Amino acid sequence: MQESAINIAVNLITQGDPDLYEIIGLSLRVSLSSVALSLIFGLTLGAALATGQFRGRAVLNIIINALMSMPPVVVGLLVYLALSRSGPMGWLGLLYTPTAMIIAQTFLITPLITALSRQVIEDLYLEYKEQFASLRLTQSQRIKALLWDARYSLSTVALAGLGRALSEVGAVIIVGGNIEHLTRVMTTAIALETSKGDLALALALGMILLGLALLINILLSSLNLSARRQAYA
Amino acid sequence: MPNVIDINRPGTGNLHKLLPSQGLALNRTQLDLTDVHYTVAGKQILSKVNLALHAKGITAIMGFNGAGKSILLKVMHGIVSPTRGSVHWNKEPTNAEHRLQQAMVFQKPVLLRRSVKANIDFVLKQRKSFAPATRNALLARVGLDEKYHVPARLLSGGEQQRLALARALACRPSILFLDEATASLDPASTAIIENIVHEQAVAGTKIIMVTHDAAQAARLADYIVFMDAGTITEHNPSHHFFAAPDSQAAKAYLDGRLFHHDS
Numbered sequence: 001m002q003e004s005a006i007n008i009a010v011n012l013i014t015q016g017d018p019d020l021y022e023i024i025g026l027s028l029r030v031s032l033s034s035v036a037l038s039l040i041f042g043l044t045l046g047a048a049l050a051t052g053q054f055r056g057r058a059v060l061n062i063i064i065n066a067l068m069s070m071p072p073v074v075v076g077l078l079v080y081l082a083l084s085r086s087g088p089m090g091w092l093g094l095l096y097t098p099t100a101m102i103i104a105q106t107f108l109i110t111p112l113i114t115a116l117s118r119q120v121i122e123d124l125y126l127e128y129k130e131q132f133a134s135l136r137l138t139q140s141q142r143i144k145a146l147l148w149d150a151r152y153s154l155s156t157v158a159l160a161g162l163g164r165a166l167s168e169v170g171a172v173i174i175v176g177g178n179i180e181h182l183t184r185v186m187t188t189a190i191a192l193e194t195s196k197g198d199l200a201l202a203l204a205l206g207m208i209l210l211g212l213a214l215l216i217n218i219l220l221s222s223l224n225l226s227a228r229r230q231a232y233a
Numbered sequence: 234m235p236n237v238i239d240i241n242r243p244g245t246g247n248l249h250k251l252l253p254s255q256g257l258a259l260n261r262t263q264l265d266l267t268d269v270h271y272t273v274a275g276k277q278i279l280s281k282v283n284l285a286l287h288a289k290g291i292t293a294i295m296g297f298n299g300a301g302k303s304i305l306l307k308v309m310h311g312i313v314s315p316t317r318g319s320v321h322w323n324k325e326p327t328n329a330e331h332r333l334q335q336a337m338v339f340q341k342p343v344l345l346r347r348s349v350k351a352n353i354d355f356v357l358k359q360r361k362s363f364a365p366a367t368r369n370a371l372l373a374r375v376g377l378d379e380k381y382h383v384p385a386r387l388l389s390g391g392e393q394q395r396l397a398l399a400r401a402l403a404c405r406p407s408i409l410f411l412d413e414a415t416a417s418l419d420p421a422s423t424a425i426i427e428n429i430v431h432e433q434a435v436a437g438t439k440i441i442m443v444t445h446d447a448a449q450a451a452r453l454a455d456y457i458v459f460m461d462a463g464t465i466t467e468h469n470p471s472h473h474f475f476a477a478p479d480s481q482a483a484k485a486y487l488d489g490r491l492f493h494h495d496s
Contacts, residue, residue, distance in 0.1 A: 131343040133312040135404070136333055141359060149346040231386035232346045 009204035024208065027185040030098055030172065031165035034105035035113075038161055041106070042113025043154065047143045049114070050121035061118070067111035076174030079104040083175065096177040101185070104171040109161040116157040117150075124150050152227040159220050166213055186212075263288035263439060264309060264408065269318035271304055271463075278304050280463045282318065286456075291430070291440040293450040293471070296460035297486060302443040303340075303412050305460065309441065310337050310410050333360075336406035340413040342397035344385040349377055349396055352385050356403040367403070375399040376425060391422025398426060402433070409433060411442035415449065427453060447487060451475050459483040462494065 012020045049061060081087050083095040083103070094100045124146055125132075132142050147154065169187035176183035178192060186209045193202035264286040271279035279301045286292055286309075294302045307313035309320060311332045322331045345352050353371055357363040372378045375395035380388065385396055394414060401409060411430065415423040431453060434440050444450050450457060450471065457474035459467045459482070466480035478484050485492035 128343060128345075130307075130312060130339065134310060134335075134337045134339075135356060135359065136329065137359065145345065145355070231384045 005200045005203035005207065008200050009207045012204060013208065020205075020208070022181065023184055023186055023189050023205075024212070026098060026183070027166065027187070027209075028212075030101045030105060030185060031162060033102045034109055034165050035158060035161045037102070037106045038109040038113045039158055041110045042157075042161075043117050043147060045110075045114045046117030047121050047147060049118045050125050051139065051142055051146065061115075064111050064114050064118070068115050070108070070111070072108055072168050072170035073174065075108045076104050076171030079107060079171065079175050095175060096179060096183060098176070098183060100175040101172040101183060104175045105165050105168060108168060108171055109164055112164060113157055113161045116160060117154055120150050120153045120157060121146050124153075149232075152224050152232060155220055155223060159216065162216060163213060166209065263323060264441075265321040265324070266305075266309065267319050267321070269305075269308060269315045269320070271301070271308060271313065272316045278463055279308065279315070282463075282465055284458065284465055284468060286439070286441065286458075289434070289437060289439055290455035291434050291442065291453050292456045292458060293454035294441065294443045294458045294460060295445070295447070295450060295483075295486065297482070297492065300460040301463040302460050306337070306410050306412050306441065306443050309408075310335055312337070333404070334407040335410065336401035336404040336408075337410040337412065338394070338397050338401050338414045340416050342393045344393060344396060347385060348382050349385050349388070350381040352396060352400055353403055356400050360404060362403075362405070371399040371403055372396075374402070375429065391418045391425075394418055394422065395425060398429060402429075406438055408439045408441060411440065411444075413443050413445065416445065423449070447475070459486070461492065 011017075045064070049057060049064070079100065080095065082089045083092065083100050084090055085095070094103070125142075128142075128146065128149075132145070137145065167187065169191055172183070172185060173188045173191065176185070176188065178184050178188040184192075186205055190202045190205045190209070193199075193205065264284075266282050266284040269279055269282040269284075270277070282305065294305060296302050304313060308315050311320070311327055320327050325331070345355060347355070349372065350368060353368045354363060357367060369378065372381065375398055377388075377392060377396055377399065380392070385393065388396060398414070409430075415426050418426070427449065430440055430442070434453075440453075442453075454471045457467075457469055457471050458465055459474065459478065459480060461480065461482035466482050467474065467478065469479065474483065475487070478487060482492045
């Protein structure tokens, strides 16, 4: 079965199957968009938690860490309730659209990006703190400098977020509905083919997904290696 | 406030020779510490520190390990708040504007994960005084003008400390604090830094440095502040201190002996 799955995967890619490329394109669009949004929210919150001294910081850290392990189906359910017709955001008509999937994945990934970036920035801040105090940097100047200097480590954080987004199925299937040519992504397609008993096709799609993740990892690892050689990481 | 000392002299470490014979005129000061205490985790690090430092020249702070020298320097610089007491600059409590006129070089240089020139540019831009010529002049002054694009963390220890000094000078400080800035450097790097510190003092910057190197203090300093167990045991002109220290602790220090308070 494995060999036939490989053949199917190669054939799907080399023959330029339009359905497959549509699914891959949507997977990348949804995942990259949600990672981009999560980076905006997560890095801001992570930097604030790493450098700020405010009431409730410890509690916020605990909540963020707890949210990291929130099951995707629960996130999907909460976003579904918010976006369903009777929900508070129902009037937007976003349920069963790629936008709903992006929203769900953003909620899912933001705690991960926040917690990991907080750790990266906090470690660097411990090193820089006294020097920053001596230079009389403002809070925003500190955060900008830290984000820039930690950019290579933070790219690994972004990668972890992308990995979670690409591999996620529970939330997107609830709010997206796995509708062909509209909200079907790699993971939901794999779930569907498996349920239909077409294990070879499901495995082929899984291999393509793995290949994509591998490619992104290789690119970012090369970037990090190059930075490390330059002592910038 | 007018300065009482003509700093335009041929060398540092000789300020006392230019002063009136009746002794140092320490009544006109730039930095005043009044009844400064610093306690952390129940441990008293600084106790009853009263100190008036002159506006110009080089002051070396000396003392045994754990005497509180580095903390005192950080309190003066405003990056550590005293538990009690106050720090004044020209009779005013030190404020943000005063502190922008200070810079500090730490024993272990903390450099940004950027190139040599980017480390300088960062400070010049923050101080809104960026100009490539200014950066180039600073790097040339510390002998790093051929290493503009080298990642700062790939420099040798001596080069990193010179870059840290250049960055401090980019702040155009009125007071420059040096916390054992040459402690782990070879003689050549130490000489380069000492020369720059000397030039800076001649140009009018007040230098306050912590050092364990008695020879360096004798070479550079105009005044010595000696600390023992969080208190200041003496504050004297350098020649006086090295010829006949007032305190038993300072005598023991210069003799290379440990000092026991019950002895």
